Amino acid sequence: MSFSQIKIKLTNDEKNELQEIVRKHKSMYQIVIRAKIISSANNTNDIWISHELNISRDMVTFWKKRWNKLTNKNISAYEKLQDVKRSGAPLKFTAEQICKLFKIACEKPQDYNRPISHWTARELSDELIKQNIVQSISPRHVGRLLEEADLKPHKIRYYLDTKKDENFHIRSKNICNIYSQAFEINNNGGKVFCNDEMCGIQALEREAPDKLMKPGQPERHEFNYKRHGTLSLIANLDVATGKIINPTIGPTRNEEDFKNNIMNTIIEHKSSNQIHFIVDNLNTHQSKSLVKLVSEIDGFNGDLGKERKYGIMKSMKTRQEYLSDINHKIVFHYTPKHSSWLNQIEIWFSILVRKLLKRASFKCLSDLKETIFSFIDYFNNTMAKPFKWTYKGKVLAN
Numbered sequence: 001m002s003f004s005q006i007k008i009k010l011t012n013d014e015k016n017e018l019q020e021i022v023r024k025h026k027s028m029y030q031i032v033i034r035a036k037i038i039s040s041a042n043n044t045n046d047i048w049i050s051h052e053l054n055i056s057r058d059m060v061t062f063w064k065k066r067w068n069k070l071t072n073k074n075i076s077a078y079e080k081l082q083d084v085k086r087s088g089a090p091l092k093f094t095a096e097q098i099c100k101l102f103k104i105a106c107e108k109p110q111d112y113n114r115p116i117s118h119w120t121a122r123e124l125s126d127e128l129i130k131q132n133i134v135q136s137i138s139p140r141h142v143g144r145l146l147e148e149a150d151l152k153p154h155k156i157r158y159y160l161d162t163k164k165d166e167n168f169h170i171r172s173k174n175i176c177n178i179y180s181q182a183f184e185i186n187n188n189g190g191k192v193f194c195n196d197e198m199c200g201i202q203a204l205e206r207e208a209p210d211k212l213m214k215p216g217q218p219e220r221h222e223f224n225y226k227r228h229g230t231l232s233l234i235a236n237l238d239v240a241t242g243k244i245i246n247p248t249i250g251p252t253r254n255e256e257d258f259k260n261n262i263m264n265t266i267i268e269h270k271s272s273n274q275i276h277f278i279v280d281n282l283n284t285h286q287s288k289s290l291v292k293l294v295s296e297i298d299g300f301n302g303d304l305g306k307e308r309k310y311g312i313m314k315s316m317k318t319r320q321e322y323l324s325d326i327n328h329k330i331v332f333h334y335t336p337k338h339s340s341w342l343n344q345i346e347i348w349f350s351i352l353v354r355k356l357l358k359r360a361s362f363k364c365l366s367d368l369k370e371t372i373f374s375f376i377d378y379f380n381n382t383m384a385k386p387f388k389w390t391y392k393g394k395v396l397a398n
Helices: 012-023 029-040 046-053 057-069 095-105 121-130 139-148 168-187 255-268 288-298 316-323 345-357 365-382
Strands: 191-206 225-238 244-250 275-279 330-334
Touching: 012 029, 029 046, 029 057, 046 057, 095 121, 095 139, 121 139, 168 191, 168 275, 168 330, 191 255, 191 345, 191 365, 225 255, 225 345, 225 365, 244 255, 244 365, 255 275, 255 288, 288 316, 288 330, 316 330, 345 365
Parallel strands: 191 275, 275 330
Antiparallel strands: 191 225, 225 244
């Protein structure tokens, strides 16, 4: 028994485009099926195509005819495989009803005696009917209306209530001034460093090798991995040069670790007139051992006081005031509360994550440590340059 076959003429560009549609993982399933029908039209009969693709023969015939009908139109292969746009049914709901839906969706479900954390389309549909706003409406239609209005009750984002400390403007202005003066300070024999820790860097080893990218296919990484522990990185960013200075990597980042990093950085730049460190308000950044280090460098022979009793050592506030004294050779500048973004080292940490940590695989902790040090050397030699700092310490809008 023979069947007449509908012939299709395909240009080389159309063949390539159809192959690309089939190959792409993100292509819609029905579009891929249609592309396979057209690609196989001249090489395979309709019965075999319907059998291979598990579809009806009528569907094969329909899309072949549809393709031929659109042949002379100047549109892409992808557009030829799309469904015909339909006019749709007339609107069933008034603008007032839709506005009431949006109003309810933007309020708390608890206000309507529903003990849930957020609305779903089904519950909004039920609430509209319950309040006699509409006689009936499907959850799917509610979802479409919310999508058109860009309302997403199912999503949530965190924010920080910006009740900044009373010295926010003063502190941020001070740090921005230090950034603007960094080149002058450097030329006059001083240094400006941004210092912070990056904790919990995991040494993850993938259980299978990576598969390199191919045309139309990105690089692929094994999902499963082994954990080999974590390390902490303490680093200093030289604001004037953009280089990372005196990085230390170890299993901890306690008071002693931070003090030793600062001490080694000072020793390495002992010929500098004055050294400025920009840090956040972590307790290890205003510790007793740090006060003792700075006092020894300044040759202070007086009484430093006693913790929780009196003097410089009394509290973190008094220690911070001492460490921030601009008359010292070593001066610490503290970012305002919840404003670590003012510290430029955070920008470099994001570079480290994007350029190395996000994709790398490490066999052990020592491998992780050596790789980070190698990246820092590479960064300093090939990428390091001062960050262009545009914020000037102005009050931010809420």
